[in-house]
Amino acid sequence: MTNDSPTLNALLEHLQQFTSQSAINSSLLAIQEDANNHEQINSLCRALINEGQRHNQSAWAAHMTSSPTAASILGQVLAGLHNGNLLSPQLYPLLDKIEQQLISWFCQLYRHQYGHFTAGATYANLEALWQAREHASHDSKLVYGSHASHFSVAKACQVLGLTFQEIDTDQYDRILPSALAEVCQQQVPIAVVLTAGTSACGEIDPLSECIQICQAFDCWSHVDAAWGAGLVLLEQYQPLFCAVADADSLTIDPHKAFSQPKPCGLLLYQRPLQPLFAIDANYLEHPPKQTLPGSFGGELFLPLWSSLMFSGVADLRKQMQHRLQQAQCFAEFLTSQPYWWHHQSPTGIICFRPSADINLDDLVTLGLFSKAKVNNKTVYRCVFASQAAQATSLITALEPFC
Numbered sequence: 001m002t003n004d005s006p007t008l009n010a011l012l013e014h015l016q017q018f019t020s021q022s023a024i025n026s027s028l029l030a031i032q033e034d035a036n037n038h039e040q041i042n043s044l045c046r047a048l049i050n051e052g053q054r055h056n057q058s059a060w061a062a063h064m065t066s067s068p069t070a071a072s073i074l075g076q077v078l079a080g081l082h083n084g085n086l087l088s089p090q091l092y093p094l095l096d097k098i099e100q101q102l103i104s105w106f107c108q109l110y111r112h113q114y115g116h117f118t119a120g121a122t123y124a125n126l127e128a129l130w131q132a133r134e135h136a137s138h139d140s141k142l143v144y145g146s147h148a149s150h151f152s153v154a155k156a157c158q159v160l161g162l163t164f165q166e167i168d169t170d171q172y173d174r175i176l177p178s179a180l181a182e183v184c185q186q187q188v189p190i191a192v193v194l195t196a197g198t199s200a201c202g203e204i205d206p207l208s209e210c211i212q213i214c215q216a217f218d219c220w221s222h223v224d225a226a227w228g229a230g231l232v233l234l235e236q237y238q239p240l241f242c243a244v245a246d247a248d249s250l251t252i253d254p255h256k257a258f259s260q261p262k263p264c265g266l267l268l269y270q271r272p273l274q275p276l277f278a279i280d281a282n283y284l285e286h287p288p289k290q291t292l293p294g295s296f297g298g299e300l301f302l303p304l305w306s307s308l309m310f311s312g313v314a315d316l317r318k319q320m321q322h323r324l325q326q327a328q329c330f331a332e333f334l335t336s337q338p339y340w341w342h343h344q345s346p347t348g349i350i351c352f353r354p355s356a357d358i359n360l361d362d363l364v365t366l367g368l369f370s371k372a373k374v375n376n377k378t379v380y381r382c383v384f385a386s387q388a389a390q391a392t393s394l395i396t397a398l399e400p401f402c
Protein backbone atom coordinates (compact mmCIF):
# COMPACT_ATOMS: atom_id res chain seq x y z
CA MET A 1 0.00 0.00 0.00
CA THR A 2 1.24 3.50 -0.69
CA ASN A 3 1.40 5.49 2.53
CA ASP A 4 2.01 8.91 1.02
CA SER A 5 -1.28 10.42 2.13
CA PRO A 6 -0.82 13.16 4.79
CA THR A 7 -3.90 11.84 6.66
CA LEU A 8 -2.46 8.35 6.86
CA ASN A 9 1.03 9.55 7.72
CA ALA A 10 -0.24 11.68 10.59
CA LEU A 11 -2.22 8.73 11.95
CA LEU A 12 0.72 6.36 11.65
CA GLU A 13 3.11 8.82 13.28
CA HIS A 14 0.73 9.25 16.20
CA LEU A 15 0.33 5.50 16.63
CA GLN A 16 4.08 4.91 16.37
CA GLN A 17 4.75 7.50 19.09
CA PHE A 18 2.17 5.86 21.29
CA THR A 19 3.47 2.32 20.86
CA SER A 20 7.18 3.17 20.99
CA GLN A 21 7.06 4.10 24.68
CA SER A 22 8.33 1.06 26.45
CA ALA A 23 6.96 0.63 30.00
CA ILE A 24 4.25 -1.95 29.54
CA ASN A 25 2.02 -3.07 32.32
CA SER A 26 -0.48 -5.79 31.61
CA SER A 27 -2.15 -5.83 35.04
CA LEU A 28 -5.78 -4.82 34.90
CA LEU A 29 -6.82 -1.56 36.51
CA ALA A 30 -9.83 -1.36 38.79
CA ILE A 31 -13.24 -0.25 37.53
CA GLN A 32 -13.91 2.36 40.13
CA GLU A 33 -15.80 5.52 40.92
CA ASP A 34 -12.86 7.74 39.95
CA ALA A 35 -10.68 7.75 36.86
CA ASN A 36 -7.55 5.62 36.87
CA ASN A 37 -4.06 7.03 36.62
CA HIS A 38 -3.42 8.11 33.00
CA GLU A 39 0.15 6.80 32.91
CA GLN A 40 -1.10 3.38 33.96
CA ILE A 41 -3.93 3.45 31.42
CA ASN A 42 -1.45 4.35 28.65
CA SER A 43 0.78 1.51 29.70
CA LEU A 44 -2.11 -0.97 29.67
CA CYS A 45 -3.22 0.27 26.21
CA ARG A 46 0.31 -0.35 24.89
CA ALA A 47 0.24 -3.88 26.33
CA LEU A 48 -3.05 -4.45 24.54
CA ILE A 49 -1.65 -3.20 21.22
CA ASN A 50 1.36 -5.44 21.73
CA GLU A 51 -0.86 -8.46 22.32
CA GLY A 52 -2.58 -7.74 18.99
CA GLN A 53 0.78 -7.90 17.24
CA ARG A 54 0.98 -11.66 17.68
CA HIS A 55 -0.85 -12.30 14.40
CA ASN A 56 1.22 -9.61 12.70
CA GLN A 57 4.37 -11.72 12.72
CA SER A 58 5.97 -13.68 9.92
CA ALA A 59 5.76 -16.93 11.94
CA TRP A 60 2.02 -16.84 12.63
CA ALA A 61 -0.49 -18.79 10.56
CA ALA A 62 -2.83 -20.30 13.13
CA HIS A 63 -6.14 -18.70 12.17
CA MET A 64 -7.98 -16.45 9.71
CA THR A 65 -6.99 -13.27 11.58
CA SER A 66 -5.22 -10.70 9.45
CA SER A 67 -3.25 -7.61 10.35
CA PRO A 68 -5.08 -4.37 9.55
CA THR A 69 -3.50 -1.84 7.22
CA ALA A 70 -3.11 1.85 8.10
CA ALA A 71 -5.94 2.64 5.67
CA SER A 72 -8.36 0.25 7.37
CA ILE A 73 -7.40 1.60 10.81
CA LEU A 74 -8.18 5.07 9.49
CA GLY A 75 -11.58 3.68 8.44
CA GLN A 76 -12.16 2.44 11.99
CA VAL A 77 -11.25 5.85 13.38
CA LEU A 78 -13.61 7.52 10.87
CA ALA A 79 -16.42 5.19 11.90
CA GLY A 80 -15.83 6.06 15.56
CA LEU A 81 -15.76 9.79 14.83
CA HIS A 82 -18.91 9.60 12.69
CA ASN A 83 -20.90 7.17 14.85
CA GLY A 84 -24.10 7.81 12.86
CA ASN A 85 -26.91 5.26 12.81
CA LEU A 86 -28.11 4.06 9.40
CA LEU A 87 -31.50 3.22 10.85
CA SER A 88 -32.01 6.90 9.96
CA PRO A 89 -30.25 7.07 6.58
CA GLN A 90 -31.81 10.44 5.73
CA LEU A 91 -29.70 12.01 8.50
CA TYR A 92 -26.43 10.64 7.10
CA PRO A 93 -26.69 10.88 3.30
CA LEU A 94 -22.95 10.57 2.74
CA LEU A 95 -22.51 7.49 4.91
CA ASP A 96 -25.60 6.00 3.28
CA LYS A 97 -24.18 6.65 -0.21
CA ILE A 98 -20.87 5.00 0.72
CA GLU A 99 -22.70 1.92 2.00
CA GLN A 100 -24.83 1.71 -1.17
CA GLN A 101 -21.77 2.19 -3.38
CA LEU A 102 -19.98 -0.71 -1.65
CA ILE A 103 -23.03 -2.98 -1.84
CA SER A 104 -23.38 -2.25 -5.58
CA TRP A 105 -19.70 -3.01 -6.06
CA PHE A 106 -20.04 -6.35 -4.28
CA CYS A 107 -23.25 -7.21 -6.18
CA GLN A 108 -21.47 -6.59 -9.46
CA LEU A 109 -18.40 -8.55 -8.40
CA TYR A 110 -20.39 -11.64 -7.38
CA ARG A 111 -23.28 -11.17 -9.83
CA HIS A 112 -25.94 -10.98 -7.14
CA GLN A 113 -28.88 -8.57 -7.02
CA TYR A 114 -29.15 -7.36 -3.43
CA GLY A 115 -27.08 -7.28 -0.29
CA HIS A 116 -26.40 -5.80 3.11
CA PHE A 117 -23.55 -5.66 5.60
CA THR A 118 -23.58 -7.81 8.71
CA ALA A 119 -21.35 -8.10 11.76
CA GLY A 120 -19.79 -11.26 10.30
CA ALA A 121 -20.55 -14.57 8.63
CA THR A 122 -22.41 -16.05 11.62
CA TYR A 123 -25.10 -13.37 11.20
CA ALA A 124 -25.06 -13.64 7.41
CA ASN A 125 -25.62 -17.43 7.57
CA LEU A 126 -28.44 -16.96 10.06
CA GLU A 127 -30.14 -14.38 7.85
CA ALA A 128 -29.72 -16.53 4.74
CA LEU A 129 -31.48 -19.46 6.40
CA TRP A 130 -34.13 -17.13 7.81
CA GLN A 131 -34.89 -15.96 4.27
CA ALA A 132 -34.76 -19.53 2.94
CA ARG A 133 -37.32 -20.57 5.55
CA GLU A 134 -39.64 -17.69 4.62
CA HIS A 135 -39.34 -18.31 0.86
CA ALA A 136 -39.75 -22.09 1.10
CA SER A 137 -42.54 -23.66 -0.86
CA HIS A 138 -42.00 -27.08 0.78
CA ASP A 139 -43.29 -28.19 4.11
CA SER A 140 -39.87 -29.10 5.48
CA LYS A 141 -37.68 -28.20 8.42
CA LEU A 142 -34.50 -29.72 7.01
CA VAL A 143 -31.27 -27.94 6.09
CA TYR A 144 -28.54 -29.98 4.40
CA GLY A 145 -24.85 -29.22 4.77
CA SER A 146 -21.82 -31.22 5.78
CA HIS A 147 -19.77 -31.90 8.89
CA ALA A 148 -17.39 -29.26 7.48
CA SER A 149 -20.08 -26.55 7.38
CA HIS A 150 -19.15 -23.85 9.86
CA PHE A 151 -20.79 -24.37 13.26
CA SER A 152 -22.70 -21.11 12.76
CA VAL A 153 -24.93 -23.02 10.32
CA ALA A 154 -26.03 -25.57 12.92
CA LYS A 155 -26.43 -22.70 15.39
CA ALA A 156 -28.64 -20.79 12.91
CA CYS A 157 -30.79 -23.91 12.43
CA GLN A 158 -31.31 -24.17 16.15
CA VAL A 159 -32.31 -20.48 16.42
CA LEU A 160 -34.75 -20.87 13.51
CA GLY A 161 -36.28 -24.16 14.66
CA LEU A 162 -34.79 -26.06 11.71
CA THR A 163 -32.97 -29.41 11.64
CA PHE A 164 -29.44 -29.57 10.29
CA GLN A 165 -28.50 -32.81 8.50
CA GLU A 166 -25.01 -33.71 7.33
CA ILE A 167 -24.41 -35.02 3.82
CA ASP A 168 -21.50 -37.40 3.10
CA THR A 169 -18.23 -35.86 1.98
CA ASP A 170 -15.05 -36.98 0.24
CA GLN A 171 -11.65 -37.29 1.94
CA TYR A 172 -11.15 -33.49 1.83
CA ASP A 173 -14.52 -32.66 3.42
CA ARG A 174 -16.26 -31.75 0.13
CA ILE A 175 -19.94 -32.64 -0.23
CA LEU A 176 -20.56 -35.56 -2.58
CA PRO A 177 -23.13 -34.40 -5.16
CA SER A 178 -24.42 -37.98 -5.55
CA ALA A 179 -25.10 -38.12 -1.77
CA LEU A 180 -26.85 -34.74 -1.94
CA ALA A 181 -29.06 -35.85 -4.82
CA GLU A 182 -29.96 -39.02 -2.95
CA VAL A 183 -31.10 -37.27 0.24
CA CYS A 184 -32.97 -34.62 -1.76
CA GLN A 185 -34.86 -37.46 -3.44
CA GLN A 186 -35.82 -38.82 -0.02
CA GLN A 187 -36.81 -35.42 1.35
CA VAL A 188 -36.49 -31.95 -0.17
CA PRO A 189 -34.91 -29.57 2.35
CA ILE A 190 -35.59 -25.88 2.95
CA ALA A 191 -32.01 -25.10 2.02
CA VAL A 192 -28.65 -26.59 1.18
CA VAL A 193 -25.58 -24.87 2.63
CA LEU A 194 -22.43 -25.19 0.52
CA THR A 195 -19.04 -23.92 1.61
CA ALA A 196 -16.40 -22.15 -0.45
CA GLY A 197 -13.43 -22.33 1.87
CA THR A 198 -14.16 -24.76 4.71
CA SER A 199 -12.92 -23.54 8.08
CA ALA A 200 -10.60 -26.47 8.79
CA CYS A 201 -9.31 -27.53 5.38
CA GLY A 202 -10.06 -24.51 3.14
CA GLU A 203 -11.76 -26.70 0.51
CA ILE A 204 -14.61 -25.82 -1.80
CA ASP A 205 -17.73 -27.94 -2.23
CA PRO A 206 -18.58 -28.81 -5.87
CA LEU A 207 -20.71 -25.70 -6.18
CA SER A 208 -21.92 -26.00 -9.74
CA GLU A 209 -23.18 -29.60 -9.42
CA CYS A 210 -24.74 -29.02 -5.98
CA ILE A 211 -26.50 -25.79 -7.02
CA GLN A 212 -27.94 -27.57 -10.04
CA ILE A 213 -29.31 -30.26 -7.73
CA CYS A 214 -30.89 -27.54 -5.55
CA GLN A 215 -32.49 -26.01 -8.64
CA ALA A 216 -33.82 -29.38 -9.76
CA PHE A 217 -35.47 -29.88 -6.35
CA ASP A 218 -36.55 -26.25 -6.04
CA CYS A 219 -34.75 -25.61 -2.76
CA TRP A 220 -32.70 -22.63 -1.62
CA SER A 221 -28.95 -22.85 -2.19
CA HIS A 222 -26.72 -20.85 0.13
CA VAL A 223 -22.96 -20.54 -0.37
CA ASP A 224 -20.91 -19.75 2.72
CA ALA A 225 -17.84 -18.13 1.16
CA ALA A 226 -16.82 -16.33 4.36
CA TRP A 227 -13.21 -17.36 3.76
CA GLY A 228 -13.03 -18.28 0.06
CA ALA A 229 -14.72 -15.17 -1.35
CA GLY A 230 -11.40 -13.39 -2.02
CA LEU A 231 -10.67 -15.73 -4.95
CA VAL A 232 -13.19 -13.73 -6.99
CA LEU A 233 -10.44 -11.20 -7.71
CA LEU A 234 -8.40 -13.78 -9.62
CA GLU A 235 -9.04 -14.51 -13.28
CA GLN A 236 -8.66 -18.29 -12.95
CA TYR A 237 -11.55 -18.52 -10.45
CA GLN A 238 -14.16 -16.86 -12.67
CA PRO A 239 -15.83 -20.21 -13.56
CA LEU A 240 -16.25 -20.93 -9.84
CA PHE A 241 -17.92 -17.58 -9.30
CA CYS A 242 -20.24 -18.18 -12.28
CA ALA A 243 -21.63 -21.03 -10.19
CA VAL A 244 -21.82 -18.77 -7.11
CA ALA A 245 -23.96 -16.37 -9.17
CA ASP A 246 -26.56 -19.14 -9.50
CA ALA A 247 -26.90 -19.58 -5.73
CA ASP A 248 -29.81 -17.94 -3.93
CA SER A 249 -27.60 -16.33 -1.30
CA LEU A 250 -23.95 -15.84 -0.50
CA THR A 251 -22.03 -15.09 2.69
CA ILE A 252 -18.80 -13.12 2.46
CA ASP A 253 -16.52 -12.08 5.31
CA PRO A 254 -14.27 -9.24 4.17
CA HIS A 255 -12.74 -9.51 7.67
CA LYS A 256 -11.34 -12.86 6.51
CA ALA A 257 -11.34 -12.86 2.72
CA PHE A 258 -10.12 -9.28 2.24
CA SER A 259 -7.91 -8.87 5.33
CA GLN A 260 -10.19 -6.26 6.91
CA PRO A 261 -10.59 -5.58 10.61
CA LYS A 262 -13.63 -7.11 12.33
CA PRO A 263 -16.56 -6.73 12.09
CA CYS A 264 -17.17 -6.79 8.35
CA GLY A 265 -19.53 -9.39 6.89
CA LEU A 266 -21.92 -9.33 3.97
CA LEU A 267 -24.95 -11.25 2.77
CA LEU A 268 -25.78 -11.11 -0.94
CA TYR A 269 -28.94 -12.55 -2.49
CA GLN A 270 -30.82 -12.85 -5.76
CA ARG A 271 -34.36 -12.24 -4.58
CA PRO A 272 -35.67 -9.30 -2.55
CA LEU A 273 -35.92 -9.92 1.17
CA GLN A 274 -39.21 -11.45 2.21
CA PRO A 275 -41.17 -9.22 4.62
CA LEU A 276 -40.69 -11.12 7.85
CA PHE A 277 -42.88 -9.23 10.27
CA ALA A 278 -45.06 -6.15 10.50
CA ILE A 279 -42.80 -3.44 11.78
CA ASP A 280 -44.08 -0.69 13.99
CA ALA A 281 -41.11 1.59 14.57
CA ASN A 282 -43.03 4.79 15.04
CA TYR A 283 -39.97 6.72 16.20
CA LEU A 284 -38.19 6.26 12.83
CA GLU A 285 -38.88 8.18 9.64
CA HIS A 286 -38.22 5.12 7.41
CA PRO A 287 -39.47 1.64 8.26
CA PRO A 288 -36.45 -0.47 9.25
CA LYS A 289 -35.11 -2.93 6.67
CA GLN A 290 -36.10 -6.58 6.96
CA THR A 291 -32.62 -7.48 8.18
CA LEU A 292 -31.19 -8.69 11.46
CA PRO A 293 -28.95 -5.76 12.47
CA GLY A 294 -30.54 -3.02 14.55
CA SER A 295 -28.43 0.11 14.98
CA PHE A 296 -25.37 0.12 12.76
CA GLY A 297 -23.10 2.61 11.07
CA GLY A 298 -19.76 2.91 9.36
CA GLU A 299 -18.03 0.40 11.66
CA LEU A 300 -19.25 -2.38 9.34
CA PHE A 301 -17.81 -0.95 6.13
CA LEU A 302 -15.70 2.22 6.49
CA PRO A 303 -12.43 0.29 7.08
CA LEU A 304 -13.04 -1.61 3.83
CA TRP A 305 -14.06 1.57 2.00
CA SER A 306 -10.94 3.35 3.27
CA SER A 307 -8.74 0.44 2.06
CA LEU A 308 -10.36 0.56 -1.36
CA MET A 309 -10.01 4.36 -1.58
CA PHE A 310 -6.36 4.54 -0.51
CA SER A 311 -5.10 1.37 -2.18
CA GLY A 312 -7.59 0.32 -4.86
CA VAL A 313 -8.88 -3.09 -5.91
CA ALA A 314 -5.50 -3.97 -7.44
CA ASP A 315 -3.96 -3.91 -3.97
CA LEU A 316 -6.58 -6.34 -2.61
CA ARG A 317 -5.79 -8.63 -5.56
CA LYS A 318 -2.03 -8.37 -4.90
CA GLN A 319 -2.60 -9.24 -1.24
CA MET A 320 -4.59 -12.32 -2.25
CA GLN A 321 -1.91 -13.38 -4.73
CA HIS A 322 0.80 -12.84 -2.13
CA ARG A 323 -0.98 -15.05 0.43
CA LEU A 324 -1.52 -17.81 -2.13
CA GLN A 325 2.16 -17.61 -3.19
CA GLN A 326 3.23 -18.03 0.42
CA ALA A 327 0.91 -21.04 0.71
CA GLN A 328 2.40 -22.52 -2.46
CA CYS A 329 5.94 -22.07 -1.14
CA PHE A 330 5.02 -23.77 2.15
CA ALA A 331 3.31 -26.64 0.27
CA GLU A 332 6.47 -27.18 -1.82
CA PHE A 333 8.49 -27.53 1.36
CA LEU A 334 6.00 -30.12 2.70
CA THR A 335 6.15 -32.03 -0.59
CA SER A 336 9.90 -32.37 -0.12
CA GLN A 337 9.47 -34.07 3.27
CA PRO A 338 9.38 -37.85 2.90
CA TYR A 339 6.62 -39.53 4.96
CA TRP A 340 4.79 -36.24 5.69
CA TRP A 341 1.19 -35.97 4.48
CA HIS A 342 -0.28 -32.65 3.38
CA HIS A 343 -3.22 -31.19 1.53
CA GLN A 344 -3.11 -27.77 -0.11
CA SER A 345 -6.54 -26.18 -0.60
CA PRO A 346 -7.18 -23.49 -3.22
CA THR A 347 -7.93 -20.85 -0.56
CA GLY A 348 -4.59 -20.59 1.26
CA ILE A 349 -5.09 -23.20 4.01
CA ILE A 350 -2.69 -26.12 4.14
CA CYS A 351 -3.25 -29.10 6.42
CA PHE A 352 -0.38 -31.47 7.16
CA ARG A 353 0.73 -34.37 9.33
CA PRO A 354 4.40 -35.05 9.99
CA SER A 355 5.67 -38.60 10.27
CA ALA A 356 4.36 -40.53 13.27
CA ASP A 357 6.78 -39.64 16.07
CA ILE A 358 6.89 -35.87 15.50
CA ASN A 359 4.88 -33.64 17.80
CA LEU A 360 4.50 -29.97 16.82
CA ASP A 361 2.18 -28.93 19.63
CA ASP A 362 4.73 -26.39 20.95
CA LEU A 363 4.49 -24.57 17.62
CA VAL A 364 0.71 -24.57 17.99
CA THR A 365 1.08 -22.91 21.39
CA LEU A 366 3.22 -20.22 19.75
CA GLY A 367 0.54 -19.58 17.10
CA LEU A 368 2.47 -20.86 14.08
CA PHE A 369 -0.20 -23.45 13.32
CA SER A 370 -3.49 -24.67 14.73
CA LYS A 371 -4.90 -28.18 14.98
CA ALA A 372 -8.01 -29.30 13.14
CA LYS A 373 -9.83 -32.40 11.95
CA VAL A 374 -10.04 -33.24 8.26
CA ASN A 375 -11.98 -36.35 7.27
CA ASN A 376 -12.11 -37.06 11.01
CA LYS A 377 -8.31 -37.20 11.38
CA THR A 378 -6.32 -34.68 13.42
CA VAL A 379 -3.95 -32.55 11.37
CA TYR A 380 -1.88 -29.39 11.77
CA ARG A 381 -3.42 -26.44 9.96
CA CYS A 382 -1.61 -23.50 8.43
CA VAL A 383 -3.73 -20.49 7.39
CA PHE A 384 -2.29 -17.81 5.12
CA ALA A 385 -4.64 -15.01 6.14
CA SER A 386 -2.22 -12.32 7.23
CA GLN A 387 0.02 -10.38 4.88
CA ALA A 388 2.76 -10.77 7.45
CA ALA A 389 2.82 -14.60 7.36
CA GLN A 390 5.96 -15.85 5.60
CA ALA A 391 6.45 -19.40 4.42
CA THR A 392 10.22 -19.12 5.06
CA SER A 393 9.68 -18.32 8.76
CA LEU A 394 7.32 -21.27 9.16
CA ILE A 395 9.76 -23.55 7.34
CA THR A 396 12.65 -22.39 9.56
CA ALA A 397 10.58 -23.26 12.63
CA LEU A 398 9.88 -26.74 11.20
CA GLU A 399 13.46 -27.54 10.17
CA PRO A 400 14.55 -28.96 13.57
CA PHE A 401 11.76 -31.56 13.18
CA CYS A 402 12.71 -32.68 9.68
Ligand SMILES: Cc1ncc(COP(=O)(O)O)c(C=O)c1O
Nearest residue numbers: 120121122150152197199224226
Ligand atom coordinates in the same frame (compact mmCIF):
# COMPACT_ATOMS: atom_id res chain seq x y z
C1 LIG B 1 -16.65 -20.88 6.50
C2 LIG B 1 -16.98 -20.02 7.68
N1 LIG B 1 -18.24 -19.57 7.83
C3 LIG B 1 -18.61 -18.80 8.86
C4 LIG B 1 -17.69 -18.42 9.82
C5 LIG B 1 -18.12 -17.52 10.97
O1 LIG B 1 -17.60 -16.26 10.76
P1 LIG B 1 -17.70 -15.07 11.80
O2 LIG B 1 -16.68 -15.37 12.84
O3 LIG B 1 -17.39 -13.86 10.99
O4 LIG B 1 -19.08 -15.03 12.35
C6 LIG B 1 -16.36 -18.87 9.72
C7 LIG B 1 -15.37 -18.52 10.74
O5 LIG B 1 -14.24 -18.92 10.72
C8 LIG B 1 -16.00 -19.68 8.61
O6 LIG B 1 -14.75 -20.16 8.47
